Amino acid sequence: MTGSTTRQQIVDAADSLFYGRGYAATSFADIAAAVKISRGNFYYHFRTKDEILDAVIEKRLGDRKKLLAVWDETARDAAVRIECFVRIVIANQAKIMAHGCPVGTLTTELARLDHGSKEKANQIMALFRDWLTRQFEELGCGGQAEEHALHVLSWSQGVATLAQAFKDEGFIRREVDQILEWLNSVRPAPATRANAS
């Protein structure tokens, strides 16, 4: 196992445990046990759970940036991109019903712990806010772009929390339909999709 592979394995295992159980409920030993490497090898890469947490946040931030970049490149226009974001709650519904939203739950947990990495975790939420704001600006929402972005982000967090509490797929689908209807209602001018480049 090469150094970078081992490091990546540790980060992936911790990412999964932090998501599945929470940060406080996952110990350094839990992560070591999940990766099954010697203590010496483990310490070569990380000395504390907080070092691993920082690496997990970096990884999540990088993964989300890649995802948004794919949508930026592949989706026809801003409305379709926002729809891609909205539909994550359906694409990831099994995971969300089991563990909630990975971004929202970590942000909440670290803020409550007043943890040194809480601002760093917030960067993922801010990444979504800023990306959504750009989409609403492109859609022509001008000064309302950021509040629309926060509305969609807030919507996604609420849906994730209720989906986890009640495991109701019908609820998720209805909420997606409603927010897409809202999205259509806040577009300043109805664009003809066939004419979009």
Add this chain to the structure above:
Amino acid sequence: MTGSTTRQQIVDAADSLFYGRGYAATSFADIAAAVKISRGNFYYHFRTKDEILDAVIEKRLGDRKKLLAVWDETARDAAVRIECFVRIVIANQAKIMAHGCPVGTLTTELARLDHGSKEKANQIMALFRDWLTRQFEELGCGGQAEEHALHVLSWSQGVATLAQAFKDEGFIRREVDQILEWLNSVRPAPATRANAS
């Protein structure tokens, strides 16, 4: 200090710590330290953190039932009652910006831990859902009453998560205005408030 007072003090201290830091991040010793009583006296009331958790959930459930009963008795009609619920996010905004929603965060945390009391914690969320459903039924929303209830509950959870992440009071106020506008739009017939009993 009488027995019931001591027990209540322990439950109140645990309630506050579970809300402020989270369940997993609060130890039995943290609760004992917050109450400042002898270990013997403490053990007379509770032997494990999970016993305290159950008592905290019971207390929270009781407190919410009382709050809803007050609204049932004092608010003029169902629309005003739903508005009371919506405005909790403003009334409690300082706490919510610091720690999130006490109901949502505990439900999420216990579900992720697959904790034995997760269903019990969910009862608080279900209490709000059922109460809101009754209000929407009274409003004349018929078969859509429960989905409207889930929409409002989901909205409140999203607002709490974003309020905690970004500490933006303007966002909270805008979201309250928007959901009240939505509430008005789903009322089957515009009632004349002056005629309501």
